[in-house]
Amino acid sequence: MTIVSRKSRASGRVTLDDVALSAGVSRITASRALRGERSVGADLVARVAAAASALGYVPDPAARALASARSHTVVVLIPLLSNNLFVDLLEAVQRSLRAAGYQVLIGVTHYQAEEEEALLADYLAHRPAGLLVTGFDRTARCRDLIARSGVPCVHLMETSDDPSVYCVGFSQTDAGRSMTEHLLQTGRRRIAFAAAQLDPRVQQRLVGYREALMAAGCYDPALEWLSAQPSSLALGGQMLEHYVEKYPDVDAIFYCNDDLAQGGLLAALRLGIAVPRQLAIAGFNDLAGSDQMWPPLTTIRTPRVKIGESAATMLLQLMRDEAVEEHSVNVGWQLVKRQST
Amino acid sequence: MTIVSRKSRASGRVTLDDVALSAGVSRITASRALRGERSVGADLVARVAAAASALGYVPDPAARALASARSHTVVVLIPLLSNNLFVDLLEAVQRSLRAAGYQVLIGVTHYQAEEEEALLADYLAHRPAGLLVTGFDRTARCRDLIARSGVPCVHLMETSDDPSVYCVGFSQTDAGRSMTEHLLQTGRRRIAFAAAQLDPRVQQRLVGYREALMAAGCYDPALEWLSAQPSSLALGGQMLEHYVEKYPDVDAIFYCNDDLAQGGLLAALRLGIAVPRQLAIAGFNDLAGSDQMWPPLTTIRTPRVKIGESAATMLLQLMRDEAVEEHSVNVGWQLVKRQST
């Protein structure tokens, strides 16, 4: 048994050398034992573990990252924290990844290309072990940064046919079409599409809406309101007022997101418009509170917890160089019929 | 001019040595120039900066942290991401801190002491430059971890008389008392307090509520519902139903948070209870949507953006060893009278 000579560090920090000294092994063996490398004898593993916990040893992630050229950090980039959808997604991702020993670095892009570039450049410098990004819509520079970094990356919320790309999501277009068909089936003909934010997924829902209405011969572009503003209850209310005033024959509003739809529902209440008798209102995502509205909101339930978990699992496989069954996982969605339609 | 001998690294990474070589200076000078140390000549600074940007140099934060024993990371611990209050706070913190060159590491404790301990132990290993935590209520182990780390720490959401503690917030008790007094002044006498989550700040609001009612001789402990469940619209609705059934003489409900109050408002709508004529409803925090409710919700507006900015400023001063004027900043609050009371 060789005792490592040890000069005490200037910092009070407990280091691997302290653990090794205390366990009576070399620093490398201590390192291997702590990381669970199988080559170390069981007795040594136990001795090292005991010494580490006795000393309160915490590995220095910076030293680790520097020496190994990788980290246990996963970067997650989402557009917004103020949309519950992404909070649910994030919680699921965090839970799965932390359980597997990874730390999650959250970046919020606010749907701004420059912010995404800045965050990516910043976070990639930390040599993350993995990357989770929302959707496919980003600048060439961002795509380049991701590709050249060599960091495994899974895309959230959408699916793709490109086998070189990893993603977990569902067909936003199908879901948009399905909700529109539901409105048609319940006898609506003048169906408005009220959208804000206009991110790519909203656009895809719009495509589904158009397809369904064109197939039914009911499409009227005048009934689309595509606002680039952020989504909010207040905007949803304004949108409803707009349709009621300018297009009194509108018999249904399909909002691209539940917060808008909730605002529409409240505005209808304020204006004394009977929902759904006079006007049907539908949303998207099934966010918190939609089931509590009056009347409760018909919407598309999107499985973001499943997306988060599934994406975390896929990323874990990629980070461990394990085989991934499907490069694109479709988790589907569900139409939740409540009383607003 | 001395050219640093350079062996090319195994990794493709552009390092400080590459920059130094290209700029024709030593590695240390390049390091100093890049970090803006004033001792470097202006011409050299320009040359180094040009070389760095030409090569696309990005400093390695791990190497930096290891060599300097500190980082540009700030850890923020909040209880929940699903409460908009904390999202607003976080956005403000992120904006201020990123502008100053710091990265923000977000930790979500879910109001669980063990989660806070685990996060703290984990994140402190990263040698953060600063720490932002929510409130004062934490385990001795957490307090000890913070204190022994020596990392500057600012507490969010509450104020304190202890001069050794840095914090930015307001008096939750005063705000709770004030809302209760408002209800008394508008003629209410049977005022219920409906609370969930029961974190320390909710408890402080409760104290204010009790003080006001006792002073008015109207206190009835039976009208307090203190639920440890998480806050939600649905729970707020259930609470309203409870009071209507069991205590039909209740003429006002003071909810400890706006989401509960919104749920109460919607339940009243569903049950056909006239607000505020028959029953006044008040909330706390002025969250998104409260102004859109029907009727719009009377509540306490809490300045979380200001708290976030102010705390970031204070932390920045602490991290730079600058003087901090007040150890405890009180940003106040505001009663927003709308139509639900």
Added chain:
DNA sequence: CTGAAAGCGCTTACAG
């Protein structure tokens, strides 16, 4: 299965 050497990329004293 265990260890001595070298190095990850940077910064902190210490010189001049």
Added chain:
DNA sequence: CTGAAAGCGCTTACAG
């Protein structure tokens, strides 16, 4: 104002 040396705390080959 600029630089050569040493070191931060760990892990990766390379030996045995």
